[in-house]
Amino acid sequence: DFYTEDRTAAVSSAQTLIIAQNALSAKFETCKAGRGHTRQPLVCDTTDREDELAYANLQLHQFANLTEVVDFGPLLGINAPSGAWTMQKQRNAKGGTAWRRVTQWGACKECADVEAGSYDMVKVIDADGNIVQPWYDEFVKYMGDVPLVTWSGWKDAAARDKAAEIQDGYVKAVQAGEAQKLMPVEVC
Numbered sequence: 001d002f003y004t005e006d007r008t009a010a011v012s013s014a015q016t017l018i019i020a021q022n023a024l025s026a027k028f029e030t031c032k033a034g035r036g037h038t039r040q041p042l043v044c045d046t047t048d049r050e051d052e053l054a055y056a057n058l059q060l061h062q063f064a065n066l067t068e069v070v071d072f073g074p075l076l077g078i079n080a081p082s083g084a085w086t087m088q089k090q091r092n093a094k095g096g097t098a099w100r101r102v103t104q105w106g107a108c109k110e111c112a113d114v115e116a117g118s119y120d121m122v123k124v125i126d127a128d129g130n131i132v133q134p135w136y137d138e139f140v141k142y143m144g145d146v147p148l149v150t151w152s153g154w155k156d157a158a159a160r161d162k163a164a165e166i167q168d169g170y171v172k173a174v175q176a177g178e179a180q181k182l183m184p185v186e187v188c
Contacts, residue, residue, distance in 0.1 A: 023064035026056040026087065037084055038112060043100045044088040051089070053096070058085040065171050084112040087121070097123045097132055 031044035034055035044054045059069045072083030083105050090098040099121040106112035122135040 021064065023061040023066065024085075025059045025061065025066060027059060028053045028056045031055045031088065034086065034088070038086060038102070038104055042088060043090050043102070045091045054089045056087040058087065060085075063171060063174050064167060065175075082106050082112050090120075095123075095126075095132070097135060099123070 030049055030052055031042060031054040032046045032049055034042060034044070034057065035046065037057045042055075045051075048054060060072050061068060062070050072085060083103070086102045086104075088100050088102055089096050090100055093099070101119050101121055102115065103117035104112040105114045105116060122139075123132050124136045124139045126132055
């Protein structure tokens, strides 16, 4: 039933959509080490052997199951057996504020050399929550009066652990074919 007197149907529908979705994780390393994932193009500085956050291999997890990594190509219905998504800090980017989100496709993981769908990104808030200029002001101007939701982490370790417990239950239910039995749960 899609309609109820209270919010039960809406929460249940949203929860089903959320748990059936894929998750992305980022495995960060040096730009030089990134050559093991994709040969070209690398926009980050391969001579910098110190910056362990210069390159990220984005990993896809079906049903948000972080214990398994699946390939982008077949899962997304792309006519390529393999895909590689990365984030690479652009050379000469002051404070790591400019990035390229590279999307590559190919016949095998080690030969995903065809770039299609890449785009540039900028950092608007740093790891300490400080505004990064001029990108922050440009972002606010671009967004106008659109309400935004941001994710800044868990309130505390207990909230993170509670959410992980709930997520583990969802994954087990989906794997057992019992997703329809899941009830709405309010998380911290």
